Amino acid sequence: MSxxxxxxxxxxxxPLPAPRPPRPRTSPVPYRRPRFLRGSxxxxxxxxSPRRPEARPVRCPARGRALPWNxxxxxxxxxxxxxxxxxxxxxxINAEKSEFNEDQAACGKLCIRRCEFGTEEDQEWLTLCxxxxxxxxxxxxxxxxxGPAAAILAANTLHSCLRQQLEAIVEGxxxxxxxxxxxxxxxxxxxxxxxxxxxxxxxxxxxxxLESAFQECDEVIGRELEASxxxxxxxxxxxxxxxxxLYVANAGDSRAILVRRDEVRPLSSEFTPETERQRIQxxxxxxxxxxxxxxxxxxxxxxxxxDDLGQKVLFRDHHMSGWSYKCVEKSDLKxxxxxxxxxxxxxxxxxxxxxxxxxxxLRVLDTDIQLKPFLLSVPQVTVxxxxxLELQEEDVVIMATDxxxxxxxxxxxxxxxxxxxxxxxxxxxxFSELAQMxxxxxxxxDGSLTGEGQVSYDDISVFVIPLNxxxxxxxxx
Amino acid sequence: MSxxxxxxxxxxxxPLPAPRPPRPRTSPVPYRRPRFLRGSxxxxxxxxSPRRPEARPVRCPARGRALPWNxxxxxxxxxxxxxxxxxxxxxxINAEKSEFNEDQAACGKLCIRRCEFGTEEDQEWLTLCxxxxxxxxxxxxxxxxxGPAAAILAANTLHSCLRQQLEAIVEGxxxxxxxxxxxxxxxxxxxxxxxxxxxxxxxxxxxxxLESAFQECDEVIGRELEASxxxxxxxxxxxxxxxxxLYVANAGDSRAILVRRDEVRPLSSEFTPETERQRIQxxxxxxxxxxxxxxxxxxxxxxxxxDDLGQKVLFRDHHMSGWSYKCVEKSDLKxxxxxxxxxxxxxxxxxxxxxxxxxxxLRVLDTDIQLKPFLLSVPQVTVxxxxxLELQEEDVVIMATDxxxxxxxxxxxxxxxxxxxxxxxxxxxxFSELAQMxxxxxxxxDGSLTGEGQVSYDDISVFVIPLNxxxxxxxxx
Numbered sequence: 001m002s003x004x005x006x007x008x009x010x011x012x013x014x015p016l017p018a019p020r021p022p023r024p025r026t027s028p029v030p031y032r033r034p035r036f037l038r039g040s041x042x043x044x045x046x047x048x049s050p051r052r053p054e055a056r057p058v059r060c061p062a063r064g065r066a067l068p069w070n071x072x073x074x075x076x077x078x079x080x081x082x083x084x085x086x087x088x089x090x091x092x093i094n095a096e097k098s099e100f101n102e103d104q105a106a107c108g109k110l111c112i113r114r115c116e117f118g119t120e121e122d123q124e125w126l127t128l129c130x131x132x133x134x135x136x137x138x139x140x141x142x143x144x145x146x147g148p149a150a151a152i153l154a155a156n157t158l159h160s161c162l163r164q165q166l167e168a169i170v171e172g173x174x175x176x177x178x179x180x181x182x183x184x185x186x187x188x189x190x191x192x193x194x195x196x197x198x199x200x201x202x203x204x205x206x207x208x209x210l211e212s213a214f215q216e217c218d219e220v221i222g223r224e225l226e227a228s229x230x231x232x233x234x235x236x237x238x239x240x241x242x243x244x245x246l247y248v249a250n251a252g253d254s255r256a257i258l259v260r261r262d263e264v265r266p267l268s269s270e271f272t273p274e275t276e277r278q279r280i281q282x283x284x285x286x287x288x289x290x291x292x293x294x295x296x297x298x299x300x301x302x303x304x305x306x307d308d309l310g311q312k313v314l315f316r317d318h319h320m321s322g323w324s325y326k327c328v329e330k331s332d333l334k335x336x337x338x339x340x341x342x343x344x345x346x347x348x349x350x351x352x353x354x355x356x357x358x359x360x361x362l363r364v365l366d367t368d369i370q371l372k373p374f375l376l377s378v379p380q381v382t383v384x385x386x387x388x389l390e391l392q393e394e395d396v397v398i399m400a401t402d403x404x405x406x407x408x409x410x411x412x413x414x415x416x417x418x419x420x421x422x423x424x425x426x427x428x429x430x431f432s433e434l435a436q437m438x439x440x441x442x443x444x445x446d447g448s449l450t451g452e453g454q455v456s457y458d459d460i461s462v463f464v465i466p467l468n469x470x471x472x473x474x475x476x477x
Numbered sequence: 478m479s480x481x482x483x484x485x486x487x488x489x490x491x492p493l494p495a496p497r498p499p500r501p502r503t504s505p506v507p508y509r510r511p512r513f514l515r516g517s518x519x520x521x522x523x524x525x526s527p528r529r530p531e532a533r534p535v536r537c538p539a540r541g542r543a544l545p546w547n548x549x550x551x552x553x554x555x556x557x558x559x560x561x562x563x564x565x566x567x568x569x570i571n572a573e574k575s576e577f578n579e580d581q582a583a584c585g586k587l588c589i590r591r592c593e594f595g596t597e598e599d600q601e602w603l604t605l606c607x608x609x610x611x612x613x614x615x616x617x618x619x620x621x622x623x624g625p626a627a628a629i630l631a632a633n634t635l636h637s638c639l640r641q642q643l644e645a646i647v648e649g650x651x652x653x654x655x656x657x658x659x660x661x662x663x664x665x666x667x668x669x670x671x672x673x674x675x676x677x678x679x680x681x682x683x684x685x686x687l688e689s690a691f692q693e694c695d696e697v698i699g700r701e702l703e704a705s706x707x708x709x710x711x712x713x714x715x716x717x718x719x720x721x722x723l724y725v726a727n728a729g730d731s732r733a734i735l736v737r738r739d740e741v742r743p744l745s746s747e748f749t750p751e752t753e754r755q756r757i758q759x760x761x762x763x764x765x766x767x768x769x770x771x772x773x774x775x776x777x778x779x780x781x782x783x784d785d786l787g788q789k790v791l792f793r794d795h796h797m798s799g800w801s802y803k804c805v806e807k808s809d810l811k812x813x814x815x816x817x818x819x820x821x822x823x824x825x826x827x828x829x830x831x832x833x834x835x836x837x838x839l840r841v842l843d844t845d846i847q848l849k850p851f852l853l854s855v856p857q858v859t860v861x862x863x864x865x866l867e868l869q870e871e872d873v874v875i876m877a878t879d880x881x882x883x884x885x886x887x888x889x890x891x892x893x894x895x896x897x898x899x900x901x902x903x904x905x906x907x908f909s910e911l912a913q914m915x916x917x918x919x920x921x922x923d924g925s926l927t928g929e930g931q932v933s934y935d936d937i938s939v940f941v942i943p944l945n946x947x948x949x950x951x952x953x954x
Contacts, residue, residue, distance in 0.1 A: 169802055172791075180778050182789035182802045198778040198818050200791055200800050207799025215796075286763055301657050301675040312659035314649075314677055319692075319855050322684025323677050325646060325659045341675050378796050 091435035091462050102144035102234075103401055103459040104151035106159060110136040110240065112166045114174075134170055136242035138162070141254050141461050143401040145351070146232035150358030153221045154234050158357075161216040162240070165209035173243070178205050203245060207381040210238065210249040214357070218377035222360035233351075233359030236379065237268065237399055239465065244387035246397065246467070249379035251355035256399040257410050258384060258467075261392055264414040267382045270402075271355035273338040273347040280347065280354060280374050281318035284337055292369050295348060296334040298326075304333050343406065347374055355379070386467055394421040396431070397465040400438070403458030407442040416441060417464075435462040579621035579711075580878055580936040581628035583636060587613040587717065589643045591651075611647055613719035615639070618731050618938050620878040622828070623709035627835030630698045631711050635834075638693040639717070642686035650720070655682050680722060684858040687715065687726040691834070695854035699837040710828075710836030713856065714745065714876055716942065721864035723874065723944070726856035728832035733876040734887050735861060735944075738869055741891040744859045747879075748832035750815040750824040757824065757831060757851050758795035761814055769846050772825060773811040775803075781810050820883065824851055832856070863944055871898040873908070874942040877915070880935030884919040893918060894941075912939040 112134040138159050144151030172178035178200050214236065225231060235252020248256045250268035258265040273280060277299065284290055284297040291297065299316040312325045315332075326332075340346050347354060348364050348371055355376045362371040389395070398413055408416075420437055424430040439462055444455040589611040615636050621628030649655035655677050691713065702708060712729020725733045727745035735742040750757060754776065761767055761774040768774065776793040789802045792809075803809075817823050824831060825841050825848055832853045839848040866872070875890055885893075897914055901907040919933040 172802065178791060178800070180790055181785075196779055200778055204800040208793075208797055208801035209799070211797055211799055212801060301677055302673055308658075313657055314655060316685075319853075320685055320688055321858060322686070322688055323655070323681040324685035324689060325649065376796075381798060 091432065091439050091460075100148040101459055102148045102151055103461040104142040104144065104148065104155040104234070105140060105461050105463070106142075106155040107139040107463070108137070108159070110138045110159070110163060110166075110242070112136070112163060112170050114167075114170050134166075134173065134242070136240055138238070138240050139399060139463050139465060140236065140238045141399055141401055141463065142234040142236050142357075143252060143254055143459070143461070144232055144234040145353075146359070146362065147230065148232070149225060149228075149230040150221050150232040151234035153224055154217060154236055154357050157220050158213060158217040158236065158238065161220070162209065162213035162238075165213045165216070166206070169205050169209060172205050173202050175202075178202060202243065203247075203383050206240070206242060206245075206247055207383070210240070210247060210381050211378050214238075214249065214251055214379050215377050218357045221358045225358060225360060231361050233356050233362065233375075235353055235356045235401070237401075238379070239267075239397060239399060239463075241386070244385070246384040246386050248382045248384065248397075248399075250382075251357070251377060251379040252353045253402045253405075254400065255402070255405050256397055257413065258395070258397055259414045259417045260389075260395045261418070264410050265384075266410060267384060267397065269380060271376070271380070272345060272352060273354050274341065274345045276354040276376075277316075277338055278318055278321075280338060283374060285318050287373070290369070290373055291337065292367065294334060294364075294367065294369060295337045296332055297337050298332060299336060299338060300332070303336065303339065304328055306333065309333070347371065351375075389467070391468045393425075393466075393468050394418075395467045396421070396434075397463075397467060398438070399463040399465065401459065401461045403456045403460035404438060404442055404462060406458065407454040407456040408438070413438065431464040431466055435464045438462050438464075578936055579625045579628055580938040581619040581621065581625065581632040581711070582617060582938050582940070583619075583632040584614070584616040584940070585636070587615045587636065587640060587643075587719070589613070589640060589647050591644075591647050611643075611650065611719070613717055615715070615717050616876060616940050616942060617713065617715045618876055618878055618940065619711040619713050619834075620729060620731055620936070620938070621709055621711040622830075623836070623839065624707065625709070626702060626705075626707040627698050627709040628711035630701055631694060631713055631834050634697050635690060635694040635713065635715065638697070639686065639690035639715075642690045642693070643683070646682050646686060649682050650679050652679075655679060679720065680724070680860050683717070683719060683722075683724055684860070687717070687724060687858050688855050691715075691726065691728055691856050692854050695834045698835045702835060702837060708838050710833050710839065710852075712830055712833045712878070714878075715856070716744075716874060716876060716940075718863070721862070723861040723863050725859045725861065725874075725876075727859075728834070728854060728856040729830045730879045730882075731877065732879070732882050733874055734890065735872070735874055736891045736894045737866075737872045738895070741887050742861075743887060744861060744874065746857060748853070748857070749822060749829060750831050751818065751822045753831040753853075754793075754815055755795055755798075756853075757815060760851060762795050764850070767846070767850055768814065769844065771811060771841075771844065771846060772814045773809055774814050775809060776813060776815060777809070780813065780816065781805055783810065786810070824848065828852075866944070868945045870902075870943075870945050871895075872944045873898070873911075874940075874944060875915070876940040876942065878936065878938045880933045880937035881915060881919055881939060883935065884931040884933040885915070890915065908941040908943055912941045915939050915941075 114133065140155065140158060142151035142154045166173070169178075169182070172182055180197055217236075235254055236250070237252065237254035237256060238247075238249045239256060240247045240249070246267075248267040250256070251271060253270040253272055254268070255270060256267040258267055269275070281297050281299070284295075288297070297317070301314050304313065308328045309330065311328050313328055314323050315326045316323055335349055338345060338347055339349060343352070346352055348369060350364055351359070351362070351371055354374065355378070357377055359375055360372055363369055364371070384397075394417075396417060398417065400413075404413070416438060417434065420434050421430060424433065427433060439460050442454070442456040442460060591610070617632065617635060619628035619631045643650070646655075646659070649659055657674055694713075712731055713727075714729065714731035714733060715724075715726045716733060717724045717726070723744075725744040727733070728748060730747040730749055731745070732747060733744040735744055746752070758774050758776070761772075765774070774794070778791050781790065785805045786807065788805050790805055791800050792803045793800055812826055815822060815824055816826060820829070823829060825846060827841055828836070828839070828848055831851065832855070834854055836852055837849055840846055841848070861874075871894075873894060875894065877890075881890070893915060894911065897911050898907060901910065904910060916937050916939055919931070919937060921932040
């Protein structure tokens with residue numbers, strides 16, 4: 001999330017927001033020393049870390065155990081955290097726009113256990129032996145809004161939801177092709193229409209597990225926030241390395257990219273009111289009661305006012321990619337369902353993202369109009385076939401919250417990566433140092449790096465994941 | 478559409494379709510001599526043409542004049558058809574799967590007139606002088622199903638709908654950036670939230686006009702078919718060259734590609750029950766009554782039967798890109814909303830496309846379950862900035878109905894184009910000859926060309942549009 005009015009995702013007070021003209025990104029603002037979290041793959045903080053919120057015990061759905069804030073993760077996942085240098089670097093900055101850091105993160109080893117054929121879910125897990133476990137790695141960034149509560153819950157919960165989902169299908173994942181029946185039972189009727197099967201790939205199962213895990217985590221967060229009287233939501237960006245593939249699941253406006261010597265490849269897309277305009281307008285078309293007569297579904301190039309009545313003005317509706325003209329009626333003068341552009345774009349005048357976790361209680365200020373029906377918790381999942389890449393030592397995946405991408409383009413980040421890593425081959429902490437350097441370059445310390453000297457006042461979290469070492473350690477063992 | 482049971486889009490009789498196992502594309506089938514239409518940019522037929530359907534007069538919505546089947550088009554659009562060689566080649570083949578050719582086409586010059594500021598729509602058009610018209614070119618392919626009626630209506634109607642839409646916004650198109658108010662009126666209030674405007678481009682207006690024209694044409698077809706007691710639908714693929722850009726609008730499973738010396742670029746995507754699965758499932762989720770209790774919204778790798786009850790099987794719902802397992806309940810045994818894969822995929826067991834024109838009366842056989850609510854008439858529009866290309870003489874756009882693409886890949890078509898054009902520079906008919914050669918290569922005459930010797934038994938239509946000459950003639954004059 002961005003700092004102050006410059007870019008607030010969640011507007012906590014006042015009337016329906018009247019977007020101010022965008023402040024130029026290059027405007028000179030006093031530099032404030034950032035506070036860094038130096039992680040070793042998990043979110044353990046250093047003396048330099050921001051103040052923690054009061055740790056409320058959070059119930060972990062997978063085990064029913066209480067977990068303190070942002071800890072206990074390693075144990076819960078069977079994580080064996082490696083030391084600095086061998087694990088990808090993580091840096092988090094609290095830009096102090098809020099008292100607590102709304103960015104949260106989690107990472108660790110993912111151990112998926114195997115259950116016996118045909119047993120019930122609540123039956124004892126059959127632990128054959130450690131070598132038969134399927135293992136992978138997990139990294140996650142959560143960018144909170146309306147407080148850190150949802151992001152903290154997500155950092156404590158999502159990996160457990162994912163492990164549960166994966167354990168439920170692990171029998172289908174270890175075969176060449178997932179069987180139609182999870183039990184391996186074969187039905188071979190004579191009628192050909194019941195025989196021909198679509199070819200489902202193992203990666204389709206992992207994608208399905210990620211989608212289900214996000215949704216389950218969203219439900220957990222909804223229950224927990226309601227029970228504890230807290231509010232808020234968060235975006236979620238997750239990378240999972242499993243069976244030689246890297247899965248990147250995104251719900252929100254964080255971003256992951258692959259940086260190689262000759263290639264920069266986006267591994268995620270952002271979900272905002274602008275990028276999901278048609279889905280959101282379509283929903284308001286089907287369920288107009290969601291707008292309670294206070295908003296207009298239509299998009300206009302700017303907000304309309306009385307003088308526009310009867311004029312032919314540009315507009316777009318849910319079925320349109322292009323623009324057309326329409327005669328302005330009185331109902332068109334209402335506040336738009338999606339308003340503003342770029343960083344200023346807001347859903348129902350309130351929220352700058354259209355996917356994420358939480359926000360179950362979020363309403364348009366002073367109304368009963370809910371945001372949640374317009375939000376999706378399901379992520380979009382991209383699959384990178386790491387086994388098919390001829391990996392170089394300095395091939396990395398960069399995951400970061402929007403604060404970084406507001407200031408640096410994919411190409412600029414790639415240039416920084418390529419200029420930093422080759423000269424620091426002997427540094428065991430070089431991936432963590434790179435994450436820190438990327439954040440530094442958004443703080444106005446080195447304008448020449450960004451080309452623009454642009455400055456970010458948002459909380460920023462960055463993971464640097466080296467694919468080469470990760471690849472070696474991510475296979476089933 | 479495909480021939481016979483091999484690939485029927487519309488199943489005209491019998492019980493709910495039991496998909497047969499796919500017939501291998503390479504299977505030997507007796508060759509049947511194709512019948513060619515040699516066009517000069519329009520659909521005028523030669524002595525070798527297939528039998529025409531009884532020409533029913535069709536009312537043209539733009540002018541209210543009755544047009545005979547597939548004629549009168551040039552006059553209506555102000556088209557000045559050029560001779561062979563200067564106009565893109567068109568070839569149509571009737572594979573004789575139906576008595577009448579369900580493929581229809583139209584092309585010609587598009588003259589957009591200008592109306593005076595502020596006048597009403599029904600007022601006299603102000604013809605300043607011919608030089609002030611905005612002109613472009615138009616090509617369209619329509620692949621009918623359930624008879625040729627909808628395709629014929631579309632070939633007679635869509636260009637008029639498009640011209641009307643473009644004339645309604647032409648004042649916005651001739652400025653550098655479309656104005657917020659079509660009248661040019663400027664409202665400049667002091668409140669900044671009413672001032673900042675999104676930057677809309679001229680091409681966004683043309684995209685909007687194409688989207689509206691498709692929808693209007695669909696309504697016309699619905700009225701005309703009902704009035705004349707006819708049925709059927711068609712896909713629509715349209716290319717419009719205007720102001721230095723080529724707009725490709727697609728609703729259905731035809732395809733357009735750009736072929737250059739070093740590049741093959743898709744200019745359209747196909748819309749089928751498989752490619753639009755999530756949209757269609759989502760609709761059934763929101764409006765379950767559309768399935769009348771006879772279909773299941775869920776997707777399974779194959780159709781389920783009684784033996785599967787209680788088993789955990791693979792499935793997908795509307796919110797899922799990946800697959801998961803679920804326990805089979807009785808309702809899952811119903812016929813699937815989308816069933817089959819590839820060429821065999823059908824919506825409600827009936828239709829192989831998910832976008833197009835017509836089909837207003839189409840129902841699942843022996844039921845009242847309508848197909849139309851699941852179909853979109855709105856196209857997806859791709860814009861090719863021809864002015865930005867360094868055009869070579871042999872850069873072409875290939876538009877063709879699915880019969881061609883079922884047998885030839887984009888790369889195979891590109892190889893055929895590159896092998897044919899350079900050796901035929903002096904032939905004034907070379908683009909038409911190329912279109913004919915492409916169709917020939919789907920008829921099993923030259924297996925080495927396709928690499929597979931695959932044969933198509935579908936009606937096929939091909940436009941070859943040379944960008945270089947088109948580019949010169951497409952600017953405003």
